Amino acid sequence: MKWAVLLGSPDISGGTYVIFEHVIRAKRRGIIVYMITEHPISENSLDWHPEARELNWTTFSQCQDMNFDIAFATWWRTVYELYRVKAKSYAYFVQSIESKFYPEQEQALRKLVDATYMLPLKIITEAHWIQEYLKSEYDKESYLVLNGIRKDIYYKEGAAHASRESGRLRVLVEGPLGVPFKNVEKTIQLCKQSDADEVWLLTSSPLTSYPGMDRVFSRVAIHQTPKVYRSCDVIVKLSYVEGMFGPPLEMFHCGGTSITYNVTGYDEYIRNEVNGIVINKDDEEQVICAINSLKNDRSRLDHLKEGASKTAKEWPDWSHSALEFEKAVAQIIQQNDNCTREILEKKSKFFFDFYMLAEKQKNMNGNKVSSIAKRFLDHRFPRIYKYLRNIKWKIKVMACRAN
Incomplete structure (x- = not known):
């Protein structure tokens, strides 16, 4: 085949x-x-x-x-x-x-x-x-x-960047910066407003530091990510759109728990107050309260970690x-x-063709074509893209002449 x-x-x-x-x-x-x-x-x-x-x-x-x-x-x-x-x-x-x-x-x-x-x-x-x-x-x-899940990589006992400490809460934020539906920047702000002792960032964005972050891990190979997960108690992932996101499940396998919005796909494996905490979208005050509760109520944190470990044990591997x-x-x-x-x-x-007509009409009305659409058109349909640019230029010339 x-x-x-x-x-x-x-x-x-x-x-x-x-x-x-x-x-x-x-x-x-x-x-x-x-x-x-x-x-x-x-x-x-x-x-x-x-x-x-x-x-x-x-x-x-x-x-x-x-x-x-x-x-x-x-x-x-x-x-x-x-x-x-x-x-x-x-x-x-x-x-x-x-x-x-x-x-x-x-x-x-x-x-x-x-x-x-x-x-x-x-x-x-x-x-x-x-x-x-x-x-x-x-x-x-x-x-x-x-x-x-890669059970050969993600498991509870193993190397870590730092040991978890009783009485201290280390929070992990994961995701790319500059992607609105991933909501990473806002997640970082909320975590910094909480009582968390440390906030770490794991991101695919190319950077070495970020304001307010205690540690930043950028573009980490998959075999190295468990060391980050095993160092943290909870992953806070507040994206708005997901298919079936993997990082909370990876954290479950590495001994931690999660705080997420009730985003699409969370219910494939996250159960509120069983293995993680689920917050209504954009309820930022409750996000901070949830982090603080895990900091101040060790029994709640331990209960969620135990539930997360059970979920991990029952979840199928990639094979x-x-x-x-x-x-x-x-x-x-x-x-x-x-x-x-x-x-x-x-x-x-x-x-x-329908898309082209819509973009052409928007262009005729003086609106800008999205940068995403521009890149797509220029890459895949350069002649059409050039044609639209010529139309836009002609409109500008005509407008100048009219003035």
């Missing part, structure tokens, strides 16, 4: 991590896996997950004459690239409802993202809430494969999850009722 997996970027992220864990195991079981990107990847881009070097890496231009049993889109943008790959079947690995990543004012872009769920693709997803959303909003059935993923792929291929490459190309371009 031969898979083509379309990847937007090999850079460090939770979504890319999940993809790697599935396909690395598929490759080790004898499946031929090609990771396809627009441009050749640099060797150091995989430093954070060295095992991904086992995979075959290629580009769209390099694989034009190759044939695959199945090709996967793994991000909304890669859906519109699927037709560039020759395959018997086409599928979509959905890890979140990605239109929620973008601001409300970017309506055209959000619709383009949502349109990916209307294409005739078989879908595999990682969380119950996504499966239910796709069914209720788009009448799309999907295969559900929950994410696993189990990857095998379930492979079974879902086999069923998709066997059904042989997917859309053809030609149909996929036509439908993809049809949806994209």
Whole structure:
């Protein structure tokens, strides 16, 4: 069997991590896996997950004459690239409802993202809430494969950067900076307002320090992250949009607990007051109160850690999850009722044309096209992008002349 997996970027992220864990195991079981990107990847881009070097890496231009049993889109943008790959079947690995990543004012872009769920693709997803959303909003059935955990890496006893101390509370904030829906900056502020003794930051953003942080760990390879988790008592992760986030589960395996918002996907494994604390979105006062309670009530902290350890013990590892993923792929291929490459190309371009019209109209009205849309258009459709820029320039010239 031969898979083509379309990847937007090999850079460090939770979504890319999940993809790697599935396909690395598929490759080790004898499946031929090609990771396809627009441009050749640099060797150091995989430093954070060295095992991904086992995979075959290629580009769209390099694989034009190759044939695959199945090709996967793994991000909304890669859906519109699927037709560039020759395959018997086409599928979509959905890890979140990605239109929620973008601001409300970017309506055209959000619709383009949502349109990916209307294409005739078989879908595999990682969380119950996504499966239910796709069914209720788009009448799309999907295969559900929950994410696993690296039990060979994440476990309670092991090396740490610092020992946990009775009577002291060390808090961990995790996530990239500058991403609004991850809400990391606000999380840091709230933690610093609490009674926590120390606040550490684990981030994929390239930095060596951050104001108010006692320690910062940047772009850490996966095998080194447990040392950070084992040093902290609780992870505070207040993101607004998630598929099924992994860091709290990793913290559970390393002997800690969590404080999160009631964000999408939290209920896959977090139980309020059983293994973690769940706060209503944007109830910032309660976040601070929760941190303070863990600082001042050791019995509550110990109870939640015990519940988290039980959850960790019962959670399946990646070997189990990857095998379930492979079974879902086999069923998709066997059904042989997917859309053809030609149909996929036509439908993809049809949806994209509507997006272009919307962006053109917005541009005609004098609004700026989003930087995200600009990069996408310039990268994938340079002629159209140039055409739109010429229109905008002509409008400006006409306006100047009118004045």
